[in-house]
Amino acid sequence: MELKERILVKAEALFWKFGTRSITMDDISRDIGISKKTLYQHFTDKDDIVYQVILYRLDKNRENVNCRMATAHDPIEEILLASEIMRQYLAEMNPALFIDIQRHYPRAWEVCTEFKEKFLLESIRTNLKKGIEQELYRSEIDVEIMARLRVELMRVAFDTDVFPRALTGMIEVQIQLLHHFVRGILTEKGLLIYNQYVQKHQNNPAITTL
C-alpha cells in the first residue's frame, strides 16, 4: 500500500473513532508516524483529507458492489447480493460522522450525494429495467419511483425516529424492508426464482430470512 493510501486508511479509522472535528493534522501524522511536512505533501489541509477519505471509501464500496453484482445470475440475485453488501457498509458506519460531514465538509458531502444519486440510484434503475425486460419484475412498476423508494428505504432503516431501537432491531428492519421491497415488484415468474434464492442462500440470514 503506498503512503497516500496508508494515510487515508489510518485517517478514516481515526475519524470513525473520534469524529472528524476533534482530529487534527498533528493527530494524523503522529498516529501514522510521519512528519507533518510529509502529510502536507499529500494533502493541503484537513478538509482535503476528509474529502479524499470519503472519495476513497466510496470508490472501494462501488468496486465491491459491482464485483458482487457481477456474480449474480439474474436481476433478483443481483438486488439481494448488492443490498446485503450495502447493508453491511451502512451498519459499520457511524451516523454521527455523517452528520458532521453534512454540516462541515461540503465538498466531501457532495461526493456522498453523488454516490447516492449517480451510483446507487442508477444501479437500481438498471436492475429494475433488466428485471422488467426478463419478466421477473412487474411491467406496471414505475422505475424512477421504485428506484428512489429503494434508496430512501436504505436511509429510513437507520432512522430511529421511524424505527425506534427499543421496538425494532436494526438488522431485522433492514431485512424486512429489503424482502418486502423485492416481493412488491416481483411477477409470478419472479417469485419462483426469488424463492429459490431464499432457499439457496440458507447460510446467509440476511438473504434467507423471510
Next chain:
Amino acid sequence: MELKERILVKAEALFWKFGTRSITMDDISRDIGISKKTLYQHFTDKDDIVYQVILYRLDKNRENVNCRMATAHDPIEEILLASEIMRQYLAEMNPALFIDIQRHYPRAWEVCTEFKEKFLLESIRTNLKKGIEQELYRSEIDVEIMARLRVELMRVAFDTDVFPRALTGMIEVQIQLLHHFVRGILTEKGLLIYNQYVQKHQNNPAITTL
C-alpha cells in the same frame, strides 16, 4: 352547525389559505362576522384556535377513515380504502402549514403526532394482524416494522427531496407506494383477492392503477 364549530371551519380555511402566522384574532372575527368578544368567549387566544382546529380536523379524519374502513369486506379492501382516504387528506393539506405548526404550536403539533402514533399506526397494526390471521398477509412479516414503514411511506410520498416533482408525479408516487406496499405483504391467497379489488374498483384510478 353551532357557532364554535363554524368558527373552527372558517379559521381552518383561513389558515390553509394564508398560513397560521399572518392571521390575527381580528381577521378571524371579521371573517365570520362576530365580535372579538364573542370569539374570546370560545377561545382563549390564537394558540387555542390553532390547537382546536387541528383537534377538530383530525377527529373528523379519524371518523371518516373508520366509517370507510367499516364498509370493507376484508383487511385488503380495508387498507386500500383507508389509504385512499388518507391520500386525499394529505393531498389537500398545505405542507407549509404543517411546518408552521411544528415550529410554533407545540400543543397542536402534539395532537398531530398522537394522531400518527396512536390512530394511524394502531389501525395499520390491527389491519396487519387481521390479515395475517386470515392468511391474506404473510405470517413472516413483522407487524411493528411494516406498520411503521407504511406510516413513513405516507410522509415520504410528499418529500420532494426523495421524489422531485419534475421527475415523478405526486399522485403516481402515492399509488405506486400503496400498491407496492400491499403486494409486498400478500400471500398467494391474498393476491387473488387483491386482484379482484383492483378489478372491482375500476372507476377509481387510485385503487385500480397497478
